[in-house]
């Protein structure tokens with residue numbers, strides 16, 4: 001048969017069958033890529049959960065795992081993201097931003113000890129007033145300071161509000177240690193967010 005002749009019926013059936021199978025495979029491939037992309041997006045937006053590690057939000061150690069021993073004793077805090085065991089940084093939802101602070105363990109309130117990894121505490125970094133990140137440290141008061149409107153939180157007593165317009169404390173995230181690495185021990189306790197969300 002030359003290249004221009006119409007193939008016999010059985011040959012045409014074979015070609016149609018191959019085309020249908022090819023299209024079905026292509027549809028499956030696109031669907032599975034979309035599904036895995038959505039799963040990754042979901043994981044990146046999910047709230048911190050048990051088994052998550054922590055990575056730095058910014059600075060020279062950005063995206064590096066947070067180790068207890070490298071945190072400065074007595075503050076300031078560091079802003080961090082939770083990271084799933086498969087390496088997905090949960091940064092798709094900005095309400096997932098956390099802060100960690102290492103304190104003199106004698107200063108940590110009894111009620112907060114179950115949440116601490118030795119002397120390190122972790123809180124939501126989202127100010128409960130209007131959702132700014134609580135990214136400053138007021139050394140003279142030993143408080144977490146939100147520069148947007150001046151709210152101050154005392155980390156040793158569970159990020160209770162000691163100044164400013166914030167209506168409630170920051171949510172606390174339980175921590176544990178895996179060697180020197182800080183690991184989330186459970187979901188946030190308390191409401192994450194502010195008056196707006």
Ligand code: FES
Nearest residue numbers: 127129130146149
């Ligand atoms: S947003 Fe933090 S004090 Fe207003």
